[in-house]
Amino acid sequence: MLQHDVLVVGAGLAGMRAALAAKQAGANVAIISKVTPVRSHSNAAQGGINAALTDRGDDWKEHAYETVKGSDYLGDQDAIEILSQDAGRAVIELEHMGVVFSRGPDGLLGTRRFGGQQRARTFFVADITGQAMLHVLFEQLLKSGITLYEEWFVTSLVMEDGQCRGVVALEIKSGKLELITSPAVVLATGGCGRIYEPSTNGLIVTGDGMALAYKAGAPLMDMEMVQYHPTTLKQNGILITEAARGEGGYLLNGKGERFMDKYAPSMKELASRDVVSRSEQTEINEGRGVNGCVLLDLRHLGRQVIETKLAYINEVALDYLGISLAEAPIPIRPGMHYMMGGIKTDVHGATRVPGLYAAGETACVSVHGANRLGANSLLDTVVFGRRAGDASAAYAKERGHKNVSEAFVADEEARIKGILARSTDGDSVAKIRLEMGQVMNDNISVFRHEEGMKKAQTTIRRLKERYARVGVQNKGKVFNTGLIFSLELGYMLDVAETIAAGALARKESRGAHARVDMPDRDDANFLKHALVFRTESGPRIDWLPVTMTQWQPQKRVY
Amino acid sequence: MQITLRVKRYNPEAPEERRSWTQDYKVDVPEDSTVLDSLIQVREYVDDSLSLRCSCRGAICGSCAMRVNGHAALGCKSKVQKLLGKDNVIAVEPMGNQPVIKDLVVDMTVFWDKIRQVQPWLQPQGPEPEAEYVAPNEAMQHLVGVMGCIMCGACVSDCTVLEVDKNFIGPAALAKAYRFVADPRDGHAKDRLGLYNKAGGIWDCTRCFECVQVCPKGVAPMDRIMALRDQAIDAGFIGSYGARHAEAFASSVEHSGTVNEMSLVVNTFGMFNLPKLLGLLPLAIRAGYKRKMPPLFHKPVEGIAGVRRIFHKAEEQQKAARG
Amino acid sequence: MKFAFYPGCVSRGGCPELYPSVLAVAHRFGIELDEIVGASCTGAGVLQEKNRFLGDSLNARTFAMAERMGLPIMTICSTCQGVMAQAHQRLRDEAYRAQVNEVLKEEGLEYKGTVEVKHMLWVLAEDIGVEEVRRKVVRPLSGLRVAPFYGCYIVRPSGPLGYDEHPERAESLERVIEAVGATVADFPGKTRCCGFPILTINEPASMRMVAKHTLEAKEHGADCMVTPCPLCHLNLDGQQPKAAMAASQDIDLPILHLPQLVGLALGLDSNVLGLGRHIQTTYSVLMKVGVQVH
Structure with a gap:
């Protein structure tokens, strides 16, 4: 049996930052990840990380307010204050670790503008900020000597007496199931984008942590808040960073008009993401699009800016569209990108299950509310990752180790054996996944209505039944990706059901949850979080008031 | 579009004589598909026993490096249409220089061990400043170009030295090493150069350009290794045969405009390095016998004064550029 | 057809047999070679490690001299070709070229950026054309199985070497082998490194490369190997006995320079082609194609 004080699941930014913090607090830490750390999806964050650095005249309160406004007042303001206040320290810390942030002519950190904010406070590494941060945190991880279970897949949380005491995990290379015990487990598994088709998310982003916590009895929160990013490629959903607009890019409709003038006269292309995505979708729906897209035009930025500050998206445009951004506009459209919702945690990353913590996209503190501002997600990972690491280490120290029965492994072995024993006639994991992705993207996306959301809910339920019967062709043990794919689909279906439940429960429009049948925000009845609990008969919704400190809801205009 | 993926497969759990085989998958894919799209289609709808790593589909996660038509590449960056050979076949194999676990999945343990070997973390000198480090x-x-490395392993897969010498640190790790030597915030450039100057380090690269050619991110590992060589010499690490060869080569060109093979060898090994020089005797005797010898008296090219002037000007410019 | 001829250092140094064989073959095809007098070494990638700008300046000097002659350059060495092609590519940038020209000024030279650099292999495969090569053959090398060995620098990096415009260059050596009536013995190592650059630094690895490629070629049925790179020849031929010893295995694979192979098919005298001047005897090749050895 493998034993640690703190076990972090997921080796993206939040996970690695949590592990480093726990290690620094003196805990025996291990990270378990289904992929090599640098393969994690934090990589794909492009544009930057927000911070109001006071020594150059910025004010954290301004950042906090804009985050609150961006969240359509659903963000918890105490958490947002922590986020904004800690941001400067977090960015400087990353710089000290080695992140090669862009500089100004004075050699000090430079910034660019990002959506939903008046001031340029986004620190960046060209358009590979996430990758640069991820690789630097990995360097720190190598330096720290933290134990790494690389390419291990968590199949279940070990729950005893209502507490989380570790995990059962599959070593993918050997196919062996192992029990890893620890008084504290931190889930940092990222989002669940692959529930949607298409999505900007990588194929590994399958909501594992959300599903594990949900099954263990921890509520998920605000799951209906699914962010559609305004600029994604049509054919494969790949992300084109908001920095393209931050650097001054235009959005044009089929007639060549800068249509954002109409929808957000002051902030235009740099309005918050939900606003821009809705505007684009409106243009497309009303026949002013181009083959289901609108255009992103960067030509006027010039080759120099494009090739230095936006080199990666230029590479993407060349690879997948054969277009150089300096020469022609590219077709883009809103695409599923990020989960504002997730496992409900407090500001220390604690879930409602003792011993279970969460941080990053998989968690919901909530700092993003109904709509996340661009460049706040990277900030979220390092600020709340660190806090979850500290808190979990303290918890583990206080509680100490308990013996856990090896029977947990036997149960999982039996379950997996059961999956492998099923027939593979006709139906397949891939077909179920695709149907799920399409029904979610068709019905719980930029614009929503009751009937569509119900359809999605019914479809997911039916797919769950099919899933319970579907098998895997590969019966082997070594690197059985077919089996992993099947287990991931199970996680995704559970999480998809909570998204549908949250969406149907929220009978108003707020942030990313835009209902055409209920177009107004209803603060009287819905200025509150939707908690989703798992029950035998399906998801159960409960409500939780939003924490407000200094900003009262106002009409949201950009 | 109908294509055939000719996939080299490996299943360690099969009986020994049936562990490796080549399997053809015929799939119908859209014109703008990548090799990865096509493999995913196989995995999802034809044969889920085909194992491969992949995630982002956008050349940023580094999971899907493999050999496509004989050369390392990211599956997600390889457009099917550009690769179709005779009969619309595309050959797909696992990466080279790394043991195969299953099908297209290789064991990258050694890859990461080599990364660890270069001490891949920033080592600033002195106390941390309160705010950020000031840096141009x-x-x-410049470092962003190197940090663009996604650790996919393509360069290691096709490295010609690793193929014959497992001791070589290799292109990915040395590119990573360069990232720290070139970082103005790092305070241990000299120690690092000393470490990388050892056997298996920067001088073992054969300058074959494979890593430059296959790198999907334009990191050009070999160029970084060459920069490390130059900086190692600058930092005073001039004792290695590699450094001596580079210096001897330059001095030969400076003096005669061309390469004097005789003096190159003698200067590299050292006039009094008898074991090495004696080791060359059999070849020298054979070559002499076959009249396959460079001329004993190496004549400078016509206009050598001009070559020397250019030489000195370019050297001065470089010195000035470095301050 | 006329070229500014750039013979490089090795064709008159370690591989003295190469130079006359080039002249003889060129003459048969009516290729006029006007040698660039006073041209310097390209730097062979070694100088470039130390100071790329220096390497580019020396190559720009050579380019300017060829430009003055009003002729494209013909090289006979993969390494020269590659290094020149890379310099050529960088010198397309006008600002950079101006910087380099500043250094050339005192020599009364200026490179305007108009020169073309072509290896003899491409001249044969593209300018003369394989059809014409085939027509000129008087002694078809039928039955001879030849393994192609390109040399890194004529293959990579493919951009500056013009492979995007000329994808057929990837098989130019095979096409010439077939044109002279021989059979291609294809093998995996044909575009890999011969090991020459690390000969003095990591000799065991260098020897393993020689052994690997030559033995693999033999496994694929090769009677001999042909290379357009004299540096590869130095290692694959010159070091073959040592490599065989290190591998504890006989190799005995004749290594031919490209013009030697073509020259044989053109009926040129084996002495003119310098086929007796190799470390690894070419006797078996001559016997196989029916050449009297005297």
């Missing part, structure tokens, strides 16, 4: 944007911009 050009230096950071």
Whole structure:
């Protein structure tokens, strides 16, 4: 049996930052990840990380307010204050670790503008900020000597007496199931984008942590808040960073008009993401699009800016569209990108299950509310990752180790054996996944209505039944990706059901949850979080008031 | 579009005589598909026993490096249409220089061990400043090019030296090493150069350009290794045969405009390095016998004064550029 | 057809047999070679490690001299070709070229950026054309199985070497082998490194490369190997006995320079082609194609 004080699941930014913090607090830490750390999806964050650095005249309160406004007042303001206040320290810390942030002519950190904010406070590494941060945190991880279970897949949380005491995990290379015990487990598994088709998310982003916590009895929160990013490629959903607009890019409709003038006269292309995505979708729906897209035009930025500050998206445009951004506009459209919702945690990353913590996209503190501002997600990972690491280490120290029965492994072995024993006639994991992705993207996306959301809910339920019967062709043990794919689909279906439940429960429009049948925000009845609990008969919704400190809801205009 | 993926497969759990085989998958894919799209289609709808790593589909996660038509590449960056050979076949194999676990999945343990070997973390000198380090944007911009490395392993897969010498640190790790030597915030450039100057380090690269050619991110590992060589010499690490060869080569060109093979060898090994020089005797005797010898008296090229002037000007410019 | 001829250092140094064989073959095809007098070494990638700008300046000097002659350059060495092609590519940038020209000024030279650099292999495969090569053959090398060995620098990096415009260059050596009536013995190592650059630094690895490629070629049925790179020849031929010893295995694979192979098919005298001047005897090749050895 493998034993640690703190076990972090997921080796993206939040996970690695949590592990480093726990290690620094003196805990025996291990990270378990289904992929090599640098393969994690934090990589794909492009544009930057927000911070109001006071020594150059910025004010954290301004950042906090804009985050609150961006969240359509659903963000918890105490958490947002922590986020904004800690941001400067977090960015400087990353710089000290080695992140090669862009500089100004004075050699000090430079910034660019990002959506939903008046001031340029986004620190960046060209358009590979996430990758640069991820690789630097990995360097720190190598330096720290933290134990790494690389390419291990968590199949279940070990729950005893209502507490989380570790995990059962599959070593993918050997196919062996192992029990890893620890008084504290931190889930940092990222989002669940692959529930949607298409999505900007990588194929590994399958909501594992959300599903594990949900099954263990921890509520998920605000799951209906699914962010559609305004600029994604049509054919494969790949992300084109908001920095393209931050650097001054235009959005044009089929007639060549800068249509954002109409929808957000002051902030235009740099309005918050939900606003821009809705505007684009409106243009497309009303026949002013181009083959289901609108255009992103960067030509006027010039080759120099494009090739230095936006080199990666230029590479993407060349690879997948054969277009150089300096020469022609590219077709883009809103695409599923990020989960504002997730496992409900407090500001220390604690879930409602003792011993279970969460941080990053998989968690919901909530700092993003109904709509996340661009460049706040990277900030979220390092600020709340660190806090979850500290808190979990303290918890583990206080509680100490308990013996856990090896029977947990036997149960999982039996379950997996059961999956492998099923027939593979006709139906397949891939077909179920695709149907799920399409029904979610068709019905719980930029614009929503009751009937569509119900359809999605019914479809997911039916797919769950099919899933319970579907098998895997590969019966082997070594690197059985077919089996992993099947287990991931199970996680995704559970999480998809909570998204549908949250969406149907929220009978108003707020942030990313835009209902055409209920177009107004209803603060009287819905200025509150939707908690989703798992029950035998399906998801159960409960409500939780939003924490407000200094900003009262106002009409949201950009 | 109908294509055939000719996939080299490996299943360690099969009986020994049936562990490796080549399997053809005929799939119908859209014109703008990548090799990865096509493999995913196989895995999802034809044969889920085909194992491969992949995630982002956008050349940023580094999971899907493999050999496509004989050369390392990211599956997600390889457009099917550009690769179709005779009969619309595309050959797909696992990466080279790394043991195969299953099908297209290789064991990258050694890859990461080599990365660890170069001490891949920033080592600043002195106490941390309260705010950020002050550093020129050009230096950071330059490092972004190297940080663009996604650790996919393509360069290691096709490295010609690793194929014959497992001791070589290799292109990915040395590119990573360069990232720290070139970082103005790092305070241990000299120690690092000393470490990388050892056997298996920067001088073992054969300059074959494979890593430059296959790198999907334009990191050009070999160029970084060459920069490390130059900086190692600058830092005073001039004792290795590699450094001596580079210096001897330059001095030969400076003096005669061309390469004097005789003096190159003698200067590299050292006039009094008898074991090495004696080791060359059999070849020298054979060559002499076959009249396959460079001329004993190496004549400078016509206009050598001009060559020397250019030489000195370019050297001065470089010195000035470095301050 | 006329070229500014750039013979490089090795064709008159370690591989003295190469130079006359080039002249003889060129003459048969009516290729006029006007040698660039006073041209310097390209730097062979070694100088470039130390100071790329220096390497580019020396190559720009050579380019300017060829430009003055009003002729494209013909090289006979993969390494020269590659290094020149890379310099050529960088010198397309006007600002950079101006910087280099500043250094050339005192020599009364200026490179305007108009020169073309072509290896003899491409001249044969593209300018003369394989059809014409085939027509000129008087002694078809039928039955001879030849393994192609390109040399890194004529293959990579493919951009500056013009592979995007000329994808057929990837098989130019095979096409010439077939044109002279021989059979291609294809093998995996044909575009890999011969090991020459690390000969003095990591000799065991260098020897393993020689052994690997030559033995693999033999496994694929090769009677001999042909290379357009004299540096590869130095290692694959010159070091073959040592490599065989290190591998504890006989190799005995004749290594031919490209013009030697073509020259044989053109009926040129084996002495003119310098086929007796190799470390690894070419006797078996001559016997196989029916050449009297005297």
